Amino acid sequence: MATQSSLVISLGGSMILSGGVNIKYLSDFCNILSKYKGVKFGIVAGGGRIAREYADAVRKLCHSEFEADEIAIMSTKQNAKLLISACNGKLNVFPEVINTFSKAKEVAKDYDVLAMGGTIPGITTDADAVLLAEAIGARAVINLSNVDGVYNKDPKHNKDARKYGLLSHADLVSLAKTKDDRKAGKHFVFDLVACKLAQRSNIKIHFISGRNLDDFKKCIEGKPHSGSVVKS
Ligand code: UTP
Numbered sequence: 355m356a357t358q359s360s361l362v363i364s365l366g367g368s369m370i371l372s373g374g375v376n377i378k379y380l381s382d383f384c385n386i387l388s389k390y391k392g393v394k395f396g397i398v399a400g401g402g403r404i405a406r407e408y409a410d411a412v413r414k415l416c417h418s419e420f421e422a423d424e425i426a427i428m429s430t431k432q433n434a435k436l437l438i439s440a441c442n443g444k445l446n447v448f449p450e451v452i453n454t455f456s457k458a459k460e461v462a463k464d465y466d467v468l469a470m471g472g473t474i475p476g477i478t479t480d481a482d483a484v485l486l487a488e489a490i491g492a493r494a495v496i497n498l499s500n501v502d503g504v505y506n507k508d509p510k511h512n513k514d515a516r517k518y519g520l521l522s523h524a525d526l527v528s529l530a531k532t533k534d535d536r537k538a539g540k541h542f543v544f545d546l547v548a549c550k551l552a553q554r555s556n557i558k559i560h561f562i563s564g565r566n567l568d569d570f571k572k573c574i575e576g577k578p579h580s581g582s583v584v585k586s
Contacts, residue, residue: 367402
């Protein structure tokens with residue numbers, strides 16, 4: 355994979371599950387990937403609402419953050435499996451959800467697409483996405499979620515919030531530091547650990563709305579888009 359252009363996509367659970375399983379979205383997403391024959395894709399699926407529901411239930415039942423994370427990870431893996439099903443027949447996709455980064459590295463030699471969910475308690479799929487990028491030598495991470503970029507304040511609660519077109523890894527780390535509380539299903543647009551990992555390996559991150567598939571294509575093609583870009 356290192357010799358070919360490769361990209362990691364962090365696909366938010368809210369894109370995969372909106373109401374129920376968003377079959378049309380999954381299908382459109384894989385159709386886009388299939389147009390880029392020279393690019394290899396490592397995809398990390400988020401957990402979305404279902405992961406948060408399960409994590410909250412476990413938290414109430416046994417007051418264990420570790421177990422809340424464990425059950426949320428199971429939801430992310432289920433979503434990764436959905437992605438594999440959506441790619442089947444259209445792309446050279448590895449047929450199983452990958453559990454470790456070393457396995458991902460190995461699989462990436464022979465397959466154009468691989469899919470993962472979460473890995474260990476205490477982090478999020480954002481961190482998994484950056485670790486996967488490190489493992490397979492990807493040129494960037496594309497974060498597709500229900501947030502269309504990085505803002506200086508929470509845009510849901512601040513009308514004057516401003517979206518960054520471009521920011522540095524140091525800026526992203528500072529923003530993430532103010533929002534990190536290490537609880538399942540609760541984090542800033544990008545987890546603090548993920549921000550620091552991207553900084554240490556100088557991995558570029560694109561934040562775009564998962565609903566804007568034109569921006570997604572632009573990202574893959576290395577063209578400007580309406581989201582935020584993080585680079586040093
Ligand atoms: P994410 O929070 O990464 O999924 O994982 P998401 O749906 O994309 O999140 P949003 O929609 O952006 O908010 C769901 C949960 O799974 C656990 C964490 O509890 C996390 O909040 N998780 C995930 C882990 O414990 N370890 C992992 O490696 C990944």
